[in-house]
Amino acid sequence: MARKSTVIAAFLILVAVFLEGGCVFSPREPDGPPEGGQTEWETPITTEIVLRNLKAAIEGESISNYLDCYTDDFTFIVDPQDYLDAGQEAEQRYGDWTKDVEQQATNNIFAQWQDIEVTFENFEPPDESLDETYRQEDYVLSLVTLGSVPNLTVIYRGRALLWMRRSDTGRWAIFRWEDQRTESTGAAQTWGVLRGDSRQ
Amino acid sequence: MRFGYSTALCLILALSLCASLAGAQDDDLGGGETGSEGAEGSGEAIEPGSLGRPFQNAPSQGPSRPEFRPTYRLKYGHDLDVSTWDHDFRMDYQITERLKLNASSSILLKENDVLKRMNRRENWKAALNFGVTSAVDMGLRLNRNRQIDIRNEGKPNETRSFRDNETVKLTTSYKKTHLTGLETTLSVSAGLEKNEYADVRSVGNTQSIDGGLKFTPMENLSADFGYSGQHSLLDTEQGSLQSKDESVGHNMRGSIKYSWGDQSLDFGLRRSSSEKDYPKLEQTEHREQERESAGVTGEFAIVENLGAKISYDYSRDRSFYTIETSRDSDLKSRVVDARLSYEVAKTQLSVELRSGKDRKEYFSTQSGNTYSKSLAATATRSFGDRMNATLVGRSSLHSHHFDDTEANDQDRDLFAEEVNLTVNYNPAKHLRATLTASIKEDQLVYIRTSRSGDSKTTQTYRVRPGFTREFENGVTFGQSYELSADYTFYRYNRDSNFLIRNLVVSTTVGWTARSGLSLSADHRYRAQDEGSYVEDENGVERYGRNSERDDHTMGLSVRHKIADLISIEVTQTFGVQQKWTVEEGVRSFSWRRTDTSITGRASLDYTFEGGATLSASISKTSRDATRIAESQREIWRASVTINRTFF
Numbered sequence: 001m002a003r004k005s006t007v008i009a010a011f012l013i014l015v016a017v018f019l020e021g022g023c024v025f026s027p028r029e030p031d032g033p034p035e036g037g038q039t040e041w042e043t044p045i046t047t048e049i050v051l052r053n054l055k056a057a058i059e060g061e062s063i064s065n066y067l068d069c070y071t072d073d074f075t076f077i078v079d080p081q082d083y084l085d086a087g088q089e090a091e092q093r094y095g096d097w098t099k100d101v102e103q104q105a106t107n108n109i110f111a112q113w114q115d116i117e118v119t120f121e122n123f124e125p126p127d128e129s130l131d132e133t134y135r136q137e138d139y140v141l142s143l144v145t146l147g148s149v150p151n152l153t154v155i156y157r158g159r160a161l162l163w164m165r166r167s168d169t170g171r172w173a174i175f176r177w178e179d180q181r182t183e184s185t186g187a188a189q190t191w192g193v194l195r196g197d198s199r200q
Numbered sequence: 201m202r203f204g205y206s207t208a209l210c211l212i213l214a215l216s217l218c219a220s221l222a223g224a225q226d227d228d229l230g231g232g233e234t235g236s237e238g239a240e241g242s243g244e245a246i247e248p249g250s251l252g253r254p255f256q257n258a259p260s261q262g263p264s265r266p267e268f269r270p271t272y273r274l275k276y277g278h279d280l281d282v283s284t285w286d287h288d289f290r291m292d293y294q295i296t297e298r299l300k301l302n303a304s305s306s307i308l309l310k311e312n313d314v315l316k317r318m319n320r321r322e323n324w325k326a327a328l329n330f331g332v333t334s335a336v337d338m339g340l341r342l343n344r345n346r347q348i349d350i351r352n353e354g355k356p357n358e359t360r361s362f363r364d365n366e367t368v369k370l371t372t373s374y375k376k377t378h379l380t381g382l383e384t385t386l387s388v389s390a391g392l393e394k395n396e397y398a399d400v401r402s403v404g405n406t407q408s409i410d411g412g413l414k415f416t417p418m419e420n421l422s423a424d425f426g427y428s429g430q431h432s433l434l435d436t437e438q439g440s441l442q443s444k445d446e447s448v449g450h451n452m453r454g455s456i457k458y459s460w461g462d463q464s465l466d467f468g469l470r471r472s473s474s475e476k477d478y479p480k481l482e483q484t485e486h487r488e489q490e491r492e493s494a495g496v497t498g499e500f501a502i503v504e505n506l507g508a509k510i511s512y513d514y515s516r517d518r519s520f521y522t523i524e525t526s527r528d529s530d531l532k533s534r535v536v537d538a539r540l541s542y543e544v545a546k547t548q549l550s551v552e553l554r555s556g557k558d559r560k561e562y563f564s565t566q567s568g569n570t571y572s573k574s575l576a577a578t579a580t581r582s583f584g585d586r587m588n589a590t591l592v593g594r595s596s597l598h599s600h601h602f603d604d605t606e607a608n609d610q611d612r613d614l615f616a617e618e619v620n621l622t623v624n625y626n627p628a629k630h631l632r633a634t635l636t637a638s639i640k641e642d643q644l645v646y647i648r649t650s651r652s653g654d655s656k657t658t659q660t661y662r663v664r665p666g667f668t669r670e671f672e673n674g675v676t677f678g679q680s681y682e683l684s685a686d687y688t689f690y691r692y693n694r695d696s697n698f699l700i701r702n703l704v705v706s707t708t709v710g711w712t713a714r715s716g717l718s719l720s721a722d723h724r725y726r727a728q729d730e731g732s733y734v735e736d737e738n739g740v741e742r743y744g745r746n747s748e749r750d751d752h753t754m755g756l757s758v759r760h761k762i763a764d765l766i767s768i769e770v771t772q773t774f775g776v777q778q779k780w781t782v783e784e785g786v787r788s789f790s791w792r793r794t795d796t797s798i799t800g801r802a803s804l805d806y807t808f809e810g811g812a813t814l815s816a817s818i819s820k821t822s823r824d825a826t827r828i829a830e831s832q833r834e835i836w837r838a839s840v841t842i843n844r845t846f847f
Contacts, residue, residue, distance in 0.1 A: 025573050025597035027613035027645045034653035034692050041654070043688055043698040045730050045747075062654055063610055064644055080319055080349040084361035087397045088478045104566075111565045111608065112526070127825060129751060129777040129793045169660055169686035170700045170728050180315075181351070200519070200529045200562055 041065050044172045047126045047135055047164050054174075058118050058141075061110045067103055071165055071175040074099040078192035079158070079181045086196065093196035101199060108198040113143035123159060131166045138182060141191055158182055158190035267294045268846040279835040285309040298331040318353055322346040335376045341369045341391075363397040367406070383414040393432060400479050402445065404434035420459045427452050438479040445477035445484060462501040469494050486522040491515070509539040530561040546582040551575070568602035589623045609648035616642045630670040634680075637663045645691075655691040660684065666706075674712040681705050687733060699733040699743055702726065716761035724753045731782070748787070751777035769801045795825040812844035 039060035044050045050069050057066035076097040083090050109116070124136035141156040163176035179192035268291065275286040286308050293301040303326040310319040324344040331337055345365045352358045369391030377383045388409045395402045412426035430449040436442070451472040458465050471492045477484050493515035500508045517531045535556040542549045558570040574596035582588040595617045602608040618640040625633045640660045646652045666680030682704040690696045703726070710720040731746035757771040775795040780787050803817035821835040 025575075025595060025615060027597060027615040027643060028599070028647055030645060030647055030649065030652035030655060030691075032649045032652070034651075035649040038653035038690070038693050038696070041656075041696070043686075043700060043730065045700060062651070064612060064614075064646070065654060080347075081351070081359065081361040084347055084349055084363045085398050087363070087400055088395070089480070090363075107566050107610070108562070108564065110610075127793070127795070129775055129795050129825070168662070168682075168702070169684050170702055170730065171686065183352075183357075200527050 039065050044069070045170055047128060047133065047172050050164060050172050050174060051120050051137065055118050055120065058116055061116065063103065063107060063110065066106055067099065069174055070099055070102060071173045072099055073175055074102060075176055076102060076192070076195065077176065077178045078196065079179050079190055081181060082179070082190055082192050082196070093199055094192070104200060105195045105198040108200065109143070109194065112146055112198070114146050115144040117142045126164070132163070134161060134163045136161050139191060141194070155188045156191050156194050157188040158192070160191070267292070269293070269844070271841065271843040273839065273841040275839040277835075277837045281312055281314045283311045283313070300329045302327045302329070316352050316355070318350045320348045335374055337373050339371045341371060343367045361398070364395065366394045368392050369406070381416040385412040386410070393434065395434070400436065400438045402434040402436040404432060406430070406432040421457070423456045425454045436479050439482045441479060441482045441484070443477070443479065443484045445479070447474070447476040449474035462507070464499045466497045467495075480523055483523055485524065488520045490518045505543045507541045511537045526564070528563050532559040533557070548580045549578070551577045565602065565604045565607040567604070568600065568608075571599040571601070573597050586627065587623070587625045589621070592620045594618050605648065609650045611647040612651070613645045613647070614642065615645070616640070631667065633665070633667040635665045653692055657689045657691070659687040659689070676708070676710040678708045679706065695734055697733040697741075698730070700728065700730040702728050718759045720757050722755045726751050745782045747779060747781045747790070749777065749779040751775065765804060765806060767803045770799070772798045793825070795823070797821055797823040810844070812842065815841040
């Protein structure tokens with residue numbers, strides 16, 4: 001009986017530790033007060049704000065804000081022609097695209113490019129009366145190379161079919177990105193090709 | 201290439217011969233365990249003369265009864281200007297006792313009327329399996345995959361992408377379990393492969409071998425070891441590039457499991473390496489990959505009702521490229537997981553501690569370490585037969601440390617904590633009540649000063665009581681209420697702090713009028729407001745509403761099953777949503793949206809006298825909403841499946 005009481009007491013202490021918080025693990029302190037500005041971020045209570053946050057996160061190279069624009073079960077679907085054109089590398093480049101893969105690919109984009117700019121132009125507005133909706137956006141992504149070939153600007157164009165979901169507390173986030181080539185894509189490649197190039 | 205073919209064919213023939221002899225020896229010794237064996241009485245399934253020698257260990261079942269089982273399924277859907285046709289055909293044909301044919305084809309067609317785009321995906325498979333003996337199988341396998349995507353079909357700017365892959369393989373496999381507890385498996389295959397995509401064409405041969413040994417000397421000890429290898433040699437053309445692309449892969453695995461009483465130990469080890477050549481930008485890319493992993497798991501019963509589980513896992517994954525060297529990577533991971541569980545009276549307690557380290561080397565500024573730690577505790581207790589409660593607490597820390605802090609300022613920690621409580625209470629036979637409550641906090645801290653302005657904390661509080669009451673006349677009534685608040689606090693810029701508040705009331709009424717007929721109605725009301733949560737001039741945090749919205753959704757549905765054959769379901773929903781903006785305390789109306797939909801679905805399941813089955817369903821949803829794309833939108837879904845066995 002004494003042993004049972006001991007175990008229960010130990011458990012209750014553990015729960016108390018949780019409730020107290022910060023005693024078991026604690027995050028590091030920042031090096032100091034911010035020297036740079038804050039990356040623009042609004043609480044995503046509309047799908048329009050999600051896109052504004054996405055744009056600000058990409059241009060400000062803020063990976064954490066960028067990932068907050070996606071749900072944990074996020075998946076990316078490349079344009080079928082980009083998939084087929086990748087031949088034997090197709091699965092390796094575009095298969096099983098999860099949020100972790102998105103994080104890794106985007107980290108590489110941030111590491112290999114600079115002066116990133118993106119514009120979205122709405123092609124089809126969303127219906128936000130539902131808890132799940134979609135919007136179609138024509139995008140233009142402009143990046144400048146870092147490293148061996150400096151100051152070379154590369155443009156990626158296409159259309160994104162963005163499926164978004166509203167959380168229980170009312171925050172919108174993207175759970176599925178279907179990439180499409182468009183008539184105006186021309187010689188430019190899609191964002192999907194850049195993602196595939198940046199995946200490791 | 202010829203060398204590859206002849207080697208593979210010799211291997212198959214040699215293996216078949218060895219396996220057949222092995223089977224015959226087993227018969228002589230009486231050591232075989234895998235099914236009935238014996239040469240006599242098996243003549244009907246195979247013509248001895250046709251294979252050159254009688255097989256001594258062929259199965260000796262009675263006369264074969266050929267069976268032909270075809271199944272065809274068709275699915276059709278139309279939504280958002282996209283039509284989808286999905287044809288699926290499968291057949292199993294047991295030609296004789298030993299000879300079996302399996303075939304399948306799958307064709308998926310997608311047409312987008314607006315984008316004038318057509319996508320077609322085909323998969324064709326056929327396999328002829330011949331049971332040489334109860335231990336030896338031989339087979340011939342054909343596989344074809346084809347994908348086509350056409351945009352702007354029939355127009356001057358039409359673009360077409362495709363991919364075609366065809367393989368044909370001869371396989372031989374051997375499987376035997378001996379009385380000593382030793383199980384051996386071995387299979388080899390050889391075949392041809394053809395690929396075509398973009399401006400690339402390749403053709404060549406492939407071989408593979410797979411072997412395994414499983415040894416179970418006693419009930420509580422088993423060991424499993426295996427090896428598989430693949431090789432292919434393809435003649436490839438891409439534009440002016442002509443090359444011989446070789447791919448080789450080796451995989452080894454081993455595991456040992458030992459248990460005693462309520463305790464057990466598992467060891468596992470895997471290693472694989474591969475080299476692959478393939479065309480890329482009119483050059484030959486050469487990729488080398490090496491993967492290794494090891495793990496050990498122990499489960500221990502320390503004392504009565506107190507158990508522990510400890511595991512350690514390690515893995516390493518390396519990739520190197522000749523052309524695209526920026527994709528080179530070396531990833532290492534190790535995880536330790538410990539779990540303690542205790543059961544006393546009607547209470548179960550468990551605590552789990554997890555610690556991991558990932559080392560990632562990308563040969564770029566992304567190289568670094570990620571440390572993960574988590575601690576979780578769960579307590580479940582029953583209070584008599586009518587009430588039980590579960591309390592869960594979790595705490596975790598993910599810490600990203602990059603090597604080059606000058607070039608990469610993304611060092612950050614994510615600290616998360618949460619406590620969840622669930623209580624189920626049944627005060628009376630037909631009354632159930634639930635209560636869930638949770639508190640969650642996510643703290644994001646950027647370490648470098650150039651990023652630390654983005655450091656923030658989110659806190660979520662939620663409580664949800666509800667009940668369900670069943671009445672004796674088949675009526676069920678349920679209601680739940682949910683209140684939540686979602687705060688965002690910035691570490692340095694408190695003017696950006698934000699709050700979202702929600703109230704949700706859900707009501708459900710159901711009535712089973714009689715067997716096969718039921719009706720239900722549900723309603724959901726949600727009110728949400730959001731705004732700044734900032735300090736006033738006195739330093740007191742106050743909430744300033746920016747906008748409000750509420751929505752009502754109501755659904756009605758009827759389900760009816762006629763003569764246990766046809767099911768009919770009709771569901772109708774109505775929704776209305778309104779939004780107001782609040783500026784300087786003045787509330788002004790922004791917009792109002794409505795949404796109505798009706799869905800009708802009918803399905804049929806019928807079995808014919810001869811044993812054939814037919815399943816069919818059709819549904820149509822009509823929607824009318826404020827949004828143009830949803831105005832008078834129609835969604836069609838239909839499917840038919842026919843299945844029959846011929847004797």
